[in-house]
Amino acid sequence: MADGRMADGRPRTPRTALHPAAWWLWALGLGTAATRTTNPLLLGLLLTVSAYVVTTCRPDTPWSRSYSAFLKLALAVLVIRLVFVVALGSPIPGTQVLVTLPEVPLPDWAQGIRLGGAVTAEGLLFALYDGLKLATLLVCVGAANALASPSRLLKTLPGALYETGVAVVVALTFAPNLIADVHRLRAARRLRGRPDTGLRGLLQVGLPVLEGALERSVALAAAMDARGYGRTADVPAPVRRTTAALTLGGLLGVCAGTYGLLTAAGGSYGLPVLFAGVLAALAGLRLGGRRSPRTRYRPDRWTPRACLTAASGAAVAALLTVAASSDPAALHPGVVPLTAPALPLWPAAAVLLGLLPAFLHKEPS
Amino acid sequence: MIRFENVSVTYDGAAGPTVRDVDLTVPEGELVLLAGPSGVGKSTLLGTVSGLVPHFTGGTLRGRVTVAGRDTRTHKPRELADVVGTVGQDPLSHFVTDTVEEELAYGMESLGLPPAVMRRRVEETLDLLGLAALRDRPIATLSGGQQQRVAIGSVLTPHPRVLVLDEPTSALDPAAAEEVLAVLLRLVHDLGTTVLLAEHRLERVLQYADQVALLPSPGAAPLLGAPADIMAVSPVFPPVVSLGRLAGWSPLPLTVRDARRRAADLRERLTEADHADSGDRADHTGPGDRADHADHADRADHTGPTDRRDRTDHTNPADRADPETSVDPEDPADPADHANPKDPADRADDVDRSLPPAPAPPRPRFSPFRRRPRPSAPSAPSALTTAVAPVATAAPTTPVAAVEARALSVRRARVQALREVDLTVRAGETVALMGRNGAGKSTLLNTFVGLVEPSAGTVRVGGLVPHRTPPRELVRRAGLVPQEPRDLLYADTVAAECAAADRDAGAAPGTCRALVSDLLPGITDDTHPRDLSEGQRLTLALAVVLTARPPLLLLDEPTRGLDYAAKARLVAVLRGLAAAGHAIVLATHDVELAAELAHRVVLLAEGEVIADGPTAEVVVSSPSFAPQVTKILAPQKWLTVAQVREALRREALR
Missing domain, CATH: 1.10.287 (Helix Hairpins)
Structure with a gap:
């Protein structure tokens, strides 16, 4: 473990880790870049870049597993977007009809709303591009979560906001604990011979879960108090x-x-x-x-690597913003008429800048 | 170092003070053990040292508590943080940060120590507690013993002069408990830290204590003295002291080693006694049998798990007798006996006698003979009898297994929790599952009630596949009392809880309440389950589970937080249930409990069964799982003080 890595080659937290704000800036930069384009090739490239960096750099903590949850969420967003287009039609005028669904006749007052009808390739493609943009943004936030948990970010708050920060961190850990409690109590319902699924089951465990969570919070508050949380210094x-x-x-x-x-x-x-x-x-x-008399134990520092990481994210965002205004056609490929999107060369090269952290993170072995 | 001067604490809304007139001085650099039965105010007294009582909990404190010269009346807990380190019962509720290293630094950050000092102390503490390899690990991924050490480390880094611990070893397996105690001992010896700790499992800590402060009963003044002197008068004592009292040793031995050196003549006497009755005991394996045998030699064969020939097969309704015959006509069922909880040993016998090997009456589900509602008045025949008698499942020659696992494997979240486990438990048998924290004990129990789906292999509970059986059906086959019995209880009164349990189990109204009155005399209907003591809550959950009369009863860590009296009552109840044909599986760290109860011990390690055999054979060969009596009297295979007492009594009669 001398090189600070787990057996499987992943870095350990948090000593080798970058400043959490650097990761968040990098990820938000990539996310901003995603909002500038609907080109599926560029978006795919953004997704690949963020996924590559996450897999090489993410620490082995429970938080880092949230990445897969974000991937699933992004996929769900994409699917919902497509389902809506199929069911409700698309404002994009298209000629390539793929399939015609039976249309539900709606009364006059519902004018402008359509249920069923023709599904065009153009409409589907437009929805796909649009959904992909949103999905990429979500995945970028997921990457930030996996690389540096929000609680680490909150720890970098200035001293005066420290106590608020701790309250937020405690609240953040409250949610996973609550979910664990719900699981445990639903299991206990099964032990009592009641069905452990369904909404009723969930509602009936609500009160005990809240009671338990409250008790745990009080116990935590007592522990924090006994450990000196909230000591104040005399100020003139x-x-x-x-x-x-x-x-x-x-x-x-x-x-x-x-x-x-x-x-x-x-x-x-x-x-x-x-x-x-x-x-x-x-x-x-x-x-x-x-x-507040508090001091910090080994605070996260803005190392050159952290600065470069944040800068690479910012550069991707800036370059794509410039590209979007100078060459809108390449970044927003048209769907009417149907054309195959082309990969614009220099915006693609700009996106690849986002890979920088993955190489910075490789330590000499 | 710590001075209590006439301290009384009264919580808001309580009828009387929880602790009264405590006058104590804990000298610097000593390890003082706070002992006493449940509910005498040990935790409250510990709380007053850190100032959490009354600053955080509310209530009124009379008198004065001073720690290192600071009065807790004028100093809030946070202002005492640099002299007192407190670790509560549940280390998980103590942690503020996610990783070990940050947790160790947290207290120092609050006190505003310079970064260089913090860094040095964190490294020192990591070494002192053997946590260096875990420094970057998320706390949630640590085992119970590791978490407890991190909790102790996190209060050590500010270099407090006093350490206050509430049951630091009760949730730990024997090896992890040793680990934690070794650390405490090192602090006392090397750093001169004053340690005040409360613990129910005296057998684990008594040998390390410099002095014992005994709170004999609620509201009584505490006694402080040398451990041997206090143990001579204490209502709570570990088996080694119990054996010492029995053998009349003075001063009382506190460690296994002390006792062994004195036990030569006792071993000799026991050898003679053993030879004398080895003839009529040959066929008994379980410790319960041994004890029983002495009392009721004539019915000893009823308790053997394989010998129950007089029971009918429950799957054949035509064979069933009238339900009323399940109440033994000779049942003494003396209401006075049941109403009197004071002597657990008496109760044990009483329950035993009241549980005849009766023919199995029908289950309400299939039967035309639906059980009539029983009055819940204490004068009714023992409800326990009616609840436990009908479970016999033994067929005439081949006993039906209550649970049968074949090559059972469970994988959860990339962890192999169980690996190729084979286990069969027959009706009437009590099996103790032991092994270190995280060995897979709870997972195995959860698999038996269908909470966990096996990834390979098969489980059959009374012939059914648990995770495919609807819960309503399954509760009649297997009942689990979880580690936290509170999880089973939803209602806000005992009466409502019982009514719900009757509905859930499809039992006649009043069944559960009768069980509660029987197992837990003196609990009124309107008590809130939260206001019950740990032991009472466990018993209530047990009653709720028993309402469905499951032939297989599973208990996960049943003795956590129980004092010796509550444990003895539990042992009596479980023995009665086993004698009535329930198969019982306990997952436990408590070697003394396993020795008292189990016919068989199954040791698990990393999800595999590494030993499975009669209790005496398995525990005797293991240094960490052997009970104290076994260690003292080795190489003879005695497990409990009760067995020794019985053997001596019989020898004296002869």
Whole structure:
């Protein structure tokens, strides 16, 4: 284990792992790129890139198994999109009729809605492209989840938000525990001789599950309290007042700035006020951190690898955005008339940039 | 180090104080064991040290508790975090982070220690507790013993001067318990940490304690003293002390080694006693048989699992006798006896006698003789009798197996939980499944009730395939009391729970309530199941399961959190059920329980059966699974103090 890898060659968490924010930036970059195109070849390439990086870099934690769940969800989205097109028809005018379903006659007030009827190849293809875009976005979020769990991301919050962060982390672990409880109690229903499936069964275990979850939360709160959670340091009164003023003022500034940006009249002052508000709020948070005596054990660092990982994701997003405006035809292949999508060369090369983390992660053996 | 001065704690809404007038001083650097029966306030007393009682739990604390000079009245738990480390009963509810290393650092982060110090202490603690190989592992993937060590490590890193532990070994297998105790001992010896711990399984910890604080009964003042002195008067004591008291040794031995050195003459006496009755005992294997035999020599053959020739085959309704004959006409069924729970040994005999090897009456499902509703008044004939008598399934010559597994394999989430397991349990037989945490014991039990589908091999429970049988049908064949009996209980009163159990099982109204009154006298209808003690809750769940009269009864870790008295009551009840023809399978870490109850012990390791044989043979050959009496009297094969007492009594009569 000296090289920090599991027996099967996967890296162990979290010491060799990158800063979680780097992974999230990379994945969101890929996701943004996916929203810029409907070209199935490019989307497929994006999917392959993210899948390759996930399989080479994901740590061996329970969280990392969520990737397959996201894949299934994406597939479900795609299928639902296609089923809707088949059943409800498509606004795309098509000529290549694949099959004609019996059409259900609808009353006048339901004008514009169609049930059944002709299913065209163009309509199906358009739905496929569109669904694939959404599915790719979902898979990218899944990749971020698998590579760095949201709870690790929350740990990088500034000191003043630490306690809120812990509350969110605890809430996040609450859900998997709740599911485990439901399974256990449904099993127990079977032991009592009641059917363990069906909605009724689920409803009847609801109360005991909530009771159990509540009890566990209280036990956890007691344990955290006994381990020093929420200890505060004494802060001089002026600092406290300044913190309050900065935070409140900052939030007001953010509100006013946003309002200014959205209304036509406030175009001139909107941006500066928003900017000042954000600055003041950040300063307030930083000062507020003094109240908490906490220190960090081996915090995640922004290593060069982390920066490169985040940058590669951002580059993919930026390059595809540029490509989408300069060459819209290649990134959005037409469906009327039916044409085979071509792989635009330089956007494809841009997508391949997203593979960088997989090579960065390979450690010298 | 810890001083209790006239401490009384009263919870809100409670009638009286949970602990009263506690005046104790725990000196620095000692390991003090807090002992006492269930419900005397051990956990409450431990809670006052960390300040969780009353700051977190509510209630009123009178008197004063000081830890390292800090008064818990003025210091909240978080302000005591640097001097007191607390580990509760369930390590899983203690963890805040996901991985071992982060968990070890969490407490130090809260206290704001410098990063360099944190790093050094985490490494030291990883080595001290033998966790270095697990440092990056997610906590959820660790075994019970490893989790318990991580929990202890996580409170050690801030270098507390006091460590408070509530039942640190009760959920662990014998080897893991040794592991945890070795760590505690090392802390006391090397770091001078003061340790205060409560534990029901005294046989595991007594030998390590410098002093014992005994809470003899609720509200009584505690006694603090040397372990041997306290054990001489304690209502709770491990088998080694029990044997010492029986043999009249003074001072009492606390360890197996002490006892062995004194046991030479006892072994001699027992050899003579053994020779004297070896003639009429040859055919008995189970420890239950041995004990029974002495009392009722005339009916000893009824308890042997293979000897039940007088029972009818339940599959043939025409052969069945009238249901009323299931109540033995000679049944003493003395209501006074049943209402009196004080002596578990008496109860055991009583239950035994009241459970005749009667012909099997019909099951309500197939029978024209539907059982009449029974009054639940305590004066009725023992409900236990009516519930357990009708399960006999033995055919005249070849006993039908209550459960039969052939080459059973289970794979779950890429883990081979069970591998080619062969196991047959016959009616009337009690089998103990043992093995370390995660060996597959619970999986095997779950397979028997159809919660887990085998990936290969076959299981038959009373001839049915469990996972393909509808639950309503299956509860009449096999009943499982899960590790957490609370999972079985949904209702908010005992009466409602019983009514639901009758409906679920298709039993006559009142069946379950009668069972509860029988197994658990003195529980009123309107009690909330949550307000019952651990042992009472287990018994209620057992009654719920028994309402369907399953011939196969499965129990998963039944003695977790039970004190000796509750355990003795459970043993008595289960013996009665086995004698009435129930097949019983227990998954347990409690070697003493297995020694008391089981005819056979099956050892599992990594999902495989590694030993299967009579209790005496299997446990005697294993250093970690041998009960204390066996270790003391080896090479003779004695399992329990009751057997020894019986042998001595008979020798004295002669």
